[in-house]
Structure formats: C-alpha cells, structure tokens
Amino acid sequence: MKTDDLVTLLAxxxxxxxxxxxxxxxxxxxxxxxxxxxxxxxxxxxxRLDLAAAAMTLPVLxxxxxxxxxxxxxxxxxxxxLRPGRAAAGVLTLVLLPVAAVLAWAIAVLATxxxxxxxxxxxxxxxxxxxxxxxxxxxxxxxxxxxxxxRGAPVRPRLTGIAAGVGAAxxxxxxxxxxxxxxxxxxxxTWYPLAMAVAGGLGALAGPRLLxx
Amino acid sequence: xxxxxxxxxxHPAFMAGLEGDAGAxxxxxxxxxxxxxxxxxxxxxxxxxxxxEEAEDVxxxxxxxxxxxxxxxxxxxxxxxxxxxxxxxxxIDHLRRSGRHxxxxxxxxxxxxxxxxxxxxxxxxxxxxxxxxxLPERTRTLIDRVKLQGGSxxxxxxxxxxxxxxxxxxxxxxxxxxxxVLTRRGMRTP
Numbered sequence: 051m052k053t054d055d056l057v058t059l060l061a062x063x064x065x066x067x068x069x070x071x072x073x074x075x076x077x078x079x080x081x082x083x084x085x086x087x088x089x090x091x092x093x094x095x096x097x098r099l100d101l102a103a104a105a106m107t108l109p110v111l112x113x114x115x116x117x118x119x120x121x122x123x124x125x126x127x128x129x130x131x132l133r134p135g136r137a138a139a140g141v142l143t144l145v146l147l148p149v150a151a152v153l154a155w156a157i158a159v160l161a162t163x164x165x166x167x168x169x170x171x172x173x174x175x176x177x178x179x180x181x182x183x184x185x186x187x188x189x190x191x192x193x194x195x196x197x198x199x200x201r202g203a204p205v206r207p208r209l210t211g212i213a214a215g216v217g218a219a220x221x222x223x224x225x226x227x228x229x230x231x232x233x234x235x236x237x238x239x240t241w242y243p244l245a246m247a248v249a250g251g252l253g254a255l256a257g258p259r260l261l262x263x
Numbered sequence: 264x265x266x267x268x269x270x271x272x273x274h275p276a277f278m279a280g281l282e283g284d285a286g287a288x289x290x291x292x293x294x295x296x297x298x299x300x301x302x303x304x305x306x307x308x309x310x311x312x313x314x315x316e317e318a319e320d321v322x323x324x325x326x327x328x329x330x331x332x333x334x335x336x337x338x339x340x341x342x343x344x345x346x347x348x349x350x351x352x353x354x355i356d357h358l359r360r361s362g363r364h365x366x367x368x369x370x371x372x373x374x375x376x377x378x379x380x381x382x383x384x385x386x387x388x389x390x391x392x393x394x395x396x397x398l399p400e401r402t403r404t405l406i407d408r409v410k411l412q413g414g415s416x417x418x419x420x421x422x423x424x425x426x427x428x429x430x431x432x433x434x435x436x437x438x439x440x441x442x443x444v445l446t447r448r449g450m451r452t453p
Contacts, residue, residue: 051323053296056326057289057296058289058413060288061285061288061414062409062434063434064280069333069338133337133340135344135345135347203328203349
C-alpha cells in the first residue's frame with residue numbers, strides 16, 4: 051500500500067478524540083486497587099486489634115504517609131509514561147524522598163538505643179510477612195494498572211512497569227498498615243521500602259513483556 | 264523549517280483533527296509523514312540500512328500507531344515531540360525485531376529537528392499489505408473501497424451495502440486489527 055493511500059484511510063477514520071482520560075482512569079484504577087487490597091487484608095487478617103487507638107499514633111500515620119506519598123508520586127509518573135513525549139522518570143525518582151525521610155527518622159531512633167536492641171527494632175515480629183504480603187497485595191492494583199497501560203502508548207515500557215509496581219506497592223502499604231502490628235520506625239523504614247522495591251522489580255520485568263504495542 | 268516553525272503549523276492541524284476536522288487531520292498526517300520519513304531514512308542509513316522501502320515500512324507502521332494513539336497526546340508537550348517519541352519507539356522495535364538493534368542506538372532527542380523534510384515517498388515493502396491481508400474479507404473490501412473513493416466513507420459504505428455508521432466502526436476496527444498484526448509479527452515465541 052502506498053503511504054498516501056494509508057494516509058487517506060487514516061484521515062477518513064476521524065471523529066472527536068478525547069485526550070483527557072488517563073489521569074482520571076489512573077485515579078479510578080488506584081481507588082479500585084486500594085479497595086481490593088484493603089478488603090483482602092481485612093478478610094484474611096482483620097485489622098490490628100488496637101487499630102482505633104493506634105490509627106492516630108505516629109508510626110501508623112507514618113506508614114500511611116509513606117504509602118500515600120509513594121503511591122501518589124509513582125502513579126503520576128505512571129500516568130505520564132503512557133503519553134509519548136512526556137517525561138516521567140523525574141517524578142518517579144521523587145519517591146526516594148519519603149523513603150529517605152523514614153530512613154533518616156529510623157536512624158535517629160536507632161541512635162537513641164543501645165546497639166543490642168537494634169535487631170529487635172528492625173526485625174520486629176513480622177518482617178517476612180511484610181516483605182511477602184505487601185508485594186503480593188500489590189499484584190491486585192498492578193493488574194489493573196497494566197490493563198490500563200495497554201490502552202496507552204508506553205514508549206518506555208520498563209519505566210511504566212516500575213512506576214506501576216511501585217505505585218501498586220504504595221497502595222498495598224496503605225492497606226497492609228491496617229493490619230501490620232509493628233510500631234518501630236526502623237521496622238517500617240526497612241521492610242516497606244524493600245517490599246516496594248520488590249514490586250517495582252516485578253513491574254520492571256513484566257513491563258517490556260506485557261506492554262508491547 | 265525549524266522545529267518551532269514546524270510545530271506552529273503542525274499543532275493547529277492536529278488539534279483541529281482531534282475535534283474531528285478531517286481536512287486538518289489529513290494536513291497533519293502529510294506534514295508529520297514528510298518529517299518522519301526524513302527522520303527514519305536518516306536513522307536507518309546511519310544504522311547501515313539504506314533501504315528506502317524499509318523506512319517507508321516503519322513510517323507506515325508509525326503513522327498507524329500515531330492515528331490509534333491520538334488519545335495519548337498530552338497537551339503539555341509539543342505535537343512533534345509526541346509524534347517523534349512514537350516514531351522512535353517504532354523504529355527501535357523494528358530494529359530489535361529484525362535482530363539488528365544491538366543495545367544502544369544513538370537516537371538523540373533533538374534528532375527530529377535535524378531531519379531533512381522527507382523527499383518523495385517511495386514504495387513500502389509489504390508489511391502493511393500483509394497486515395491488511397490478515398483482516399476478514401469484508402473489512403478488506405471496505406478498506407479497498409474507502410481507498411478507491413479517495414477517503415469517502417459515505418460512498419464506500421453505499422458500495423459495500425453498509426450503513427455509514429457500520430462502515431465507520433468497521434474501518435476503525437480494521438485499522439486496529441492491522442496495528443495488532445504488525446505488533447505481533449516477528450514477536451519472539453517463548
């Protein structure tokens with residue numbers, strides 16, 4: 051077919067096209083994913099028993115702030131990465147800021163404690179549960195985000211995958227914080243960021259494979 | 264024409280196209296097609312592949328991708344940057360698929376501005392033709408008719424005994440199916 055003929059064909063397939071869809075669709079997918087994660091956490095484990103009292107304490111608020119800010123930034127990057135020509139990597143690297151903040155806080159806490167107390171503060175009772183469950187719950191929003199990404203035009207599918215994975219882990223963090231009984235800042239500064247990195251790695255592997263177009 | 268001047272004519276044509284203005288959209292496709300032809304030929308030549316037919320293949324696949332990705336355009340970026348990012352993706356995909364993309368291909372971002380505006384179109388090899396052949400008979404006939412009627416859906420629909428709405432839907436689905444065939448072609452089987 052001659053290029054001119056193809057252009058004729060394309061030009062005959064016109065009609066109004068809406069370009070404002072992705073921000074809203076990302077928001078709705080994120081909300082749906084968060085609801086699914088929360089339901090899964092609450093049905094499988096129930097909330098932590100003292101949630102009503104603990105919800106306004108600093109460690110629990112810190113988990114919400116960490117999960118919320120990481121999810122927000124990563125999902126902005128995700129949404130942008132579906133639009134060719136729009137830079138997304140910069141926003142995505144901003145997720146290091148909240149992570150750095152909790153790390154700094156954790157170091158400050160550890161500095162006030164004798165060294166023999168450090169392992170207990172970092173490992174808590176449930177470090178492996180956090181490390182496994184947060185990426186597992188993240189698969190729920192991640193699936194929705196990948197379905198959405200296939201409607202976009204991700205010219206950097208690995209970046210899109212990482213942003214989706216990290217964003218999904220941020221949402222899973224919000225949900226898992228309803229159950230997670232650990233209140234030591236060194237715990238949350240260690241295992242939540244690691245869980246986010248695991249989910250981001252999953253996204254990095256899946257992106258180039260699932261998002262070809 | 265500098266990239267800024269180019270954007271100044273490209274942007275209004277594309278935006279009017281998004282509103283459904285077929286004439287403006289055609290102008291956009293012709294403008295960006297000429298520009299991308301130069302860009303693709305230049306890059307294929309630098310990769311040691313001077314075949315103009317091959318450049319035309321990538322150009323056609325890119326134009327189809329641009330068309331089907333109009334909803335991904337972000338008003339915050341220049342239309343030329345959006346189109347260039349898609350062309351770059353399709354070029355790398357093409358090279359990778361044919362096993363000639365060895366890691367890094369120096370496709371610098373300002374490349375589009377240096378691209379000589381496309382010289383005359385050449386014949387493509389057969390990629391889009393093959394994608395067309397994979398469509399159902401009915402859709403293929405319709406597409407041929409639209410082509411023959413110079414883009415008039417109304418006349419093509421009448422000739423095919425379809426309503427205009429049905430023909431529009433069938434054409435759009437056909438273009439999508441062609442893009443899918445092109446994407447799947449040469450996909451590595453696990």
